Amino acid sequence: MTHDNTGPVISKFKSLGATRIHNPRQPVFTIDHDVQNKTAKNLQKYASIEAFGRTHGIDFYGAGRGIGHQVLVEEGYAFPHTLVVASDSHSNMYGGVGCVGTPVVRTDAAALWATGKTWWQVPRMIKVELMGKLAPGVTGKDIIVALCGLFNKDEVLNAAIEFHGDGIEALGIDERLAVANMTTEWGALAGVFPVDEPLLDWYKKAVDKMTLRTFSGASSSLPPPPEHPRLNEGRLNSIRSSPIHPDNGAEYSSHLTLDLSTLVPYVSGPNSVKVATALPKLAQDNIKINKAYLVSCTNARASDLKAAAQVVKGRKVATGVEFYIAAASSKVQAEVEKSGDWGALLSAGAKPLPAGCGPCIGLGTGLLEPGEVGISATNRNYKGRMGSPQAQAYLASPAVVAASAIRGVICGPDSLDLNALPQNERPVFTSSTPNTIPGASTSASPAEPLVDGFPRSFGGPIMFTPQDNLNTDGIYPGKYTYQDDITLERQAEVVMENYDPAFAKNVAEVRSSGKTAVLVSGYNFGTGSSREQAATALKAAGVPLVIAGSFGDIFKRNSINNGLVCMECPELVADLTEKYAKSGARGNGGVDGELTVQPGWELDVDMQSGKIEVKQGGKVLREYQTRPVGPSVQELWLRSPNRTNASPQTNMYSYALLAALAAPAVAQNINTTYLTGLANALNGLGLTSLASVASSIANNTNGTALLAQLSQGNKTVFAPNNEAFGRVPQNVSSNTDLLTSILSYHIVEGHYNASDFAREPNHTIVRTYLTNPSLVNLEGGRGQVLVIERDDGNDNDVKILFADDDVDVQRTTGYENLIVHVVDDVLTPPGTISETARQEDDFSQLAGALQTTNLIAPLEAIKGVTIFAPTNDAFQAALAALGSQAQNTSVISSVLANHVINGTTVYSSALTSQNFVSAGGQGFSFSSNSSGTYVTSGSASARITRADIPIRNGVIHRIDRVLANTESNPDAAASAASSQASVAATGEFPTSPVMSQDPGTHRFPSGSANASIRTAVAFPSGAIFSVLAAGMGALIGGMLIL
Known part of the structure; x- marks a missing residue:
C-alpha cells in the first residue's frame, strides 16, 4: 500500500525503466495524509495518482475514504495468515488481525511494483505474553502505552513480536489493532496477534455485513452481484480449516510478560512514547490542555468514538479547549453517525475533520501552537510532530482524551472509579532472555572487500547529538514530507529542524570549509516513520556518514537505498556522552545545553577494516572498531544519486569494450579499426554507460552480430545517456540477450538528422532492428517501429513518442557512418x-x-x-x-x-x-x-x-x-x-x-x-x-x- 507518497514512488518506478506493474492486484493506493489540502497543486497530485492507478488497473481509494491502514483491514487486503507491506511505518497494525504487516520504503515499493517481490531480513522473534484481564476503564491503548514506557530500553528494537497469553481473548479486535499499530513506536518491525475464535467471529460478522451490503437494492430482474473479492465465506473457511500456530517449544530471543489485571490507564509523554505515567498519578498534576485529538489509524474506529461519546454526552468542551475528531474511515463515520455517537461528539463542541491522518502527521487544521499542550489518541507525540516543537503532546485512550477535553485538564472520565483500579504502584511485568542468544559484537569484524569505486575511507568533523530515539520527525519534519517537488537544497535547509534548528546552519559551515561532517548520535536513531527524506536530507546537507549506538530499521533501509552510510559504534557514543553530554547522560543536550555538540574532534573510518580513528589537532585520541558495510551496500552507494567523490572512469569502460570486442572481431572479420574508433567516440561523447553495455553484450552471439551491423552502411543510433542507463534494473542489465534486443530497438537503417523528422503536428515512423519475437510480433517478421516528431518552433527539439510519455533527444552528433542522437531515457519496446x-x-x-x-x-x-x-x-x-x-x-x-x-x-x-x-x-x-x-x-x-x-x-x-x-x-x-x-x-x-x-x-x-x-x-x-x-x-x- 502507498498513500500520498505514491507520486514519488511512481517517479522511482519509472526511473527503474519499468513500464508495467508486475501484478496489478498487489498494489493498493489510498489517499489519506494531506486530505484537508484543497489547493489546485495537491488536487492535481491526487488526480495524477488516480490516473496512474486506473491506467495500470490498481485499486484506488480517494481522499475521504479513510486512512489506508483502516481501509486495508476493512476491505480484506490485510487478512489473517498473509504478509502485507506498506510504504508507511504503521503497517504493523495489520498484526491485530493475524496478518504479518511490516513497513517498506518508497524505493522498495517501486521495486515491488516492477518485480512483484521485496526483501525482508528475518528479524529476531520476541514472545510478549499478556496475562489476566483488564479492569473496567482500562483499554488496549493503555496496554501499548504501558509497554512502550515499561520496556523502554530497546528490548524489542527491530524485532518481530508474537502476542500470546490468556489476556488476549478478552481484547476486542479494535483494541488489538491499536496495540499492534503502536508496536511501531515500541520499536518492533511487526506485532502479530493470534488467529483465534474471537477474530474469526469478527470476520464472520464482517463477511455477513458485506454480503448484505452487496445484495441490498439489487433488482430482481438482474443477476446478483459477485461476492466480495476478499471478504467472503470461502476465504474465511480456508483460514478456519488450516490454522497456523507457533511450533511447540518454539524458541524466542526474549520473553516479556505483562499482567493485565495489574494495569491502570496510562498516559505517555510529554513528547516521548518512552515515558509513560499512570493516569491516577499524572492527574494529580492538574495539567491544563489547549487541544485534544480523537483521530488516526490507532484509535478512531467505531468503538473508540463510542467510548468518547459516552464520556461527553450531555456536556460541553471546556472553554479554551479545541477538541478535534476524525473517523478512521468513511465506513466508520457512517456507522457512528447512524448510532448517534458522532452527533453526541459534535453536540459537545467537537470539531469534525475529514477521515484521514491530518493533525497526527502535522497537516491541516488544529495543530499545536508554541507553548500549547495537547492530548491525543494518536500513536506519536514526538516533538514537533503535531505542530510546534515548542508545544507538548501526550497520548492516551479515547475516553481519557474526551474527559480531558471536557474538563480542560488531563484526567479520566467520571465513570472511572479510581478506587476500583489495581492499587499497585506499577503493573507486574517481567523480561527474560535465554543465555543461548548470541549478542552482537563489532570487536572481531572481518574485513570487507571494497567494490571498485567505493571510497576507502570516510571522515570529517564530528557533530554529536546526545539523544536516544532521535526520530524522523526530528530529522525531517512531517510538514515537508508530502511536498513532492521540494529540492535537495531545501531539504538540506530544514534538516533536523524539529530537533535543533541550528543544525542546518552548522553543518553548512562545515561543508563550506571543504569538509564533510560525520553525525554521531545515540541509540535507535531514525525511529519513526518511513519517510526517506530523513536520509536524503542529511545526505543533501553534507553528511555522508552517520554513526550511532543503533538504528531504527526503516531509517537504515532508507539510508541503504539512498547511499547514506550508517555504522554502529556504541563505545564511541559512550565516550562522547561521558565527556560532552550534560550530566554525562543523553537526553538533555550538551554540557552547556546545546542540542548538537561540535567537540573539535575529527574521525576517519577505514571502510575495509571498520577501524575508526578519532583525532584532535592531527593527534589520534583513540581507536574504535565497527562492523564494515558489505559489498551490496557499497554497490547501492555507487548507484545512488548525488554522491560525492565519485568520478567516472571512462578509460576503463573504453578498455573493457575493446577487450570484449577483440575476440569476436577476429572471429567474424569485424573491422577492428572501426571498433577502436567507436569505443573512443563513445568515451569522448561521455556515453560511458553505453560503452559498458556494449562490452557486456560483445561476447554474446546476437550482441556481436548487432555490433557488427553498425559498421555496415549508414545507421542512425538513439544513444541513452549515463543517467538513463543508471535507471535500468539489475535483472535487465545482467541479461545480455535482453540487453541486445533492447539496444536493437535503438538502431535504425539509414541517416536521420533532426531536420529529417516531420514537424509536429505530423510525425515520422521509422523501422528499427528489433525483431526478437518475445518483444515484437509483427507480420512478416518485421522490426518494431519508433514514432518521432520535431517541435514546430525548434528544429533541433526532437522527441520519440510512446503511449504514456515522450523521450527527448538532448543533442545530435556522429561517428563515421553513424548519426547519434543522445536521448534521456532507454527506449522501452512497446508492450502488449x-x-x-x-x-x-x-x-x-x-x-x-x-x-x-x-x-x-x-x-x-x-x-x-x-x-x-x-x-x-x-x-x-x-x-x-x-x-x-x-x-x-x-x-x-x-x-x-x-x-x-x-x-x-x-x-x-x-x-x-x-x-x-x-x-x-x-x-x-x-x-x-x-x-x-x-x-x-x-x-x-x-x-x-x-x-x-x-x-x-x-x-x-x-x-x-x-x-x-x-x-x-x-x-x-x-x-x-x-x-x-x-x-x-x-x-x-x-x-x-x-x-x-x-x-x-x-x-x-x-x-x-x-x-x-x-x-x-x-x-x-x-x-x-x-x-x-x-x-x-x-x-x-x-x-x-x-
Missing part, C-alpha cells in the same frame, strides 16, 4: 495491447474491461493488428446511446468487431490510400477536413485524435467515438483475408511523415510519399472472426459491469 491500454490514461476503461474478458489472448496472438480504440468518454456516450441494446451481446460484439483489422498493421500514412475490411467484414473509409481525419464504418464516423501508438503486435489509433456499426459479415472478412495475402508477402515499409499525435485542425499530409506505402497484409483466417466476436461480447459484458 493490455499493457498499452493501462499506460494510456484515456484507455483506462478499456484496460479494466480487458481484465474481465478473454479478448486479450486472441488479439495478442495475431501477427499484426490494427485497433481503433475509443476513449473513456466515447465508451460512456455509446453505452448511454445504445440504451437497452447495450445488454445485447451479439449487437455489441458486432460493433466492437468493426474496430479491428486482423493480421494487418496499418499505420496512419496508409489509411487514406488503401481499403481495409474489419473483423466484422465491414469496409473502412477515411476522410479529412479542417477538423481532422475521420474513420467511417457503415454510417458511423469518429475522429482520430491520436494516431500510431505502437504495440507489440501492431498499432492503436485513438478515436473520439464508438463506431456504432452493428452489421457483421464473416464471409467478407474471410474473403478480404484471402485477397490481401499476396500484399502481405511482398509489402515493404518505407518511412515518411504521417499524421500528428493531436491532429486538431490538420489533415493527413498528402503527396507521392504516402502513395507508395504498403503496410497492409493478409488476415490470418476468417475463423478468427468467431473467436474475436465471442471475446468482444465478453468485453462489453465486462464494461457494463464496470
